[in-house]
Amino acid sequence: MKKEFFQYQAQTTPFAAGFEVEKAEGSYIYGTDGRKYLDFVAGVSVNTLGHSHPKVINAIKNQAEKYLHVMVYGEYAQEMPVKLCELLAKATPDPLEMTYLVNSGAEAIDGALKLAKRYTGREEIISFKNSYHGNTHGALSVSGNEYHKREFRPLLPLVNFIEFNNTNDVVKITEKTACVILETIQGAAGFLVPQDDFILQLKNRCEAVGALLILDEIQPGFGRTGKLFAFEHYGIVPDILVMGKGMGGGVPVGAFMSSREIMQSLSQSPKLGHITTFGGNPLIAAASYATLSEVLESGLMNEVDAKEKLFRDLLIHPKIQTVNGRGLMLAVNLGSPEYTQHIAKRCMERGLIVFWQLYRNEFLRISPPLTITNNEIREGCEIILGVLNED
Numbered sequence: 001m002k003k004e005f006f007q008y009q010a011q012t013t014p015f016a017a018g019f020e021v022e023k024a025e026g027s028y029i030y031g032t033d034g035r036k037y038l039d040f041v042a043g044v045s046v047n048t049l050g051h052s053h054p055k056v057i058n059a060i061k062n063q064a065e066k067y068l069h070v071m072v073y074g075e076y077a078q079e080m081p082v083k084l085c086e087l088l089a090k091a092t093p094d095p096l097e098m099t100y101l102v103n104s105g106a107e108a109i110d111g112a113l114k115l116a117k118r119y120t121g122r123e124e125i126i127s128f129k130n131s132y133h134g135n136t137h138g139a140l141s142v143s144g145n146e147y148h149k150r151e152f153r154p155l156l157p158l159v160n161f162i163e164f165n166n167t168n169d170v171v172k173i174t175e176k177t178a179c180v181i182l183e184t185i186q187g188a189a190g191f192l193v194p195q196d197d198f199i200l201q202l203k204n205r206c207e208a209v210g211a212l213l214i215l216d217e218i219q220p221g222f223g224r225t226g227k228l229f230a231f232e233h234y235g236i237v238p239d240i241l242v243m244g245k246g247m248g249g250g251v252p253v254g255a256f257m258s259s260r261e262i263m264q265s266l267s268q269s270p271k272l273g274h275i276t277t278f279g280g281n282p283l284i285a286a287a288s289y290a291t292l293s294e295v296l297e298s299g300l301m302n303e304v305d306a307k308e309k310l311f312r313d314l315l316i317h318p319k320i321q322t323v324n325g326r327g328l329m330l331a332v333n334l335g336s337p338e339y340t341q342h343i344a345k346r347c348m349e350r351g352l353i354v355f356w357q358l359y360r361n362e363f364l365r366i367s368p369p370l371t372i373t374n375n376e377i378r379e380g381c382e383i384i385l386g387v388l389n390e391d
């Protein structure tokens with residue numbers, strides 16, 4: 001299958017691993033080579049409940065027996081999309097109350113940007129250096145790494161970039177600004193967390209000038225930091241919340257959420273201000289509802305702080321410079337991209353899946369399922385430390 005993979009499937013890099021997957025269950029992926037691999041990446045923060053969680057699988061099966069796609073988004077009332085949006089409204093603070101379901105985090109970013117421009121009537125967008133929001137044209141426009149953007153210009157105009165955690169830059173948000181968009185925790189830059197009251201200052205400035213604050217929680221959302229959404233750690237509520245990745249427990253999904261007043265501006269002048277054929281697909285909504293319900297009811301979020309501490313207690317080594325991040329999204333600084341990629345390869349040979357951060361390749365990504373056990377954490381960290389001792 002590996003030969004056909006490279007021959008017929010479009011590639012994102014000349015260096016794809018081409019690892020052949022047989023099945024996946026819990027915290028493990030099983031290869032066609034007969035080996036099992038402990039997964040410290042969770043599909044890049046996607047598999048919130050691990051692989052093939054029975055409640056997610058059963059929700060998909062039950063919905064598949066009823067119906068799949070029946071109508072373009074927003075025309076018919078379908079049980080699982082409605083239940084999902086209702087549960088999100090109940091689980092998040094006011095004024096977040098209405099959700100627009102889409103197909104991916106990147107599409108949700110595009111929809112959120114359109115919503116902010118439509119509601120405010122303004123054109124300027126402020127984003128952050130070293131941010132990552134996706135690879136559609138809109139999401140790429142507000143991502144802050146020129147290397148990944150320059151070949152695709154021209155992108156959206158009137159996008160300006162400020163520095164994450166630099167409170168002096170907050171004054172650059174003005175009455176011309178439609179929205180400020182940032183990752184609550186910067187992902188591709190190495191899981192950088194907000195310092196002091198930086199997000200609170202952003203929120204206050206946005207309110208003062210009439211701009212909307214968009215928080216991208218595509219990675220930290222759905223319990224990964226010990227709260228349902230990471231913004232809950234920082235004493236603010238965004239005007240628009242963007243989610244994806246771990247929302248579906250392994251299926252493709254995204255959403256953006258706001259108040260009723262703001263969200264309804266997309267439904268008129270013009271109508272169909274955002275439209276998506278497959279957004280709110282009942283099969284995907286069923287999986288997402290099962291995932292959210294389990295995250296809220298299982299107590300998994302209450303275990304995140306202790307699991308983070310265990311990782312930090314174990315990952316002490318002369319070759320580890322720092323460990324960034326919060327909860328179960330940690331970035332281990334090994335000093336250089338070449339060395340980090342070498343260590344990731346050696347870990348894979350030992351049966352552990354780790355990866356590196358998109359912009360900062362010197363950081364080893366650790367973002368396992370919330371369901372990972374303490375013994376599995378010890379097992380994986382032992383492999384990392386063993387490889388570091390040998391290499």
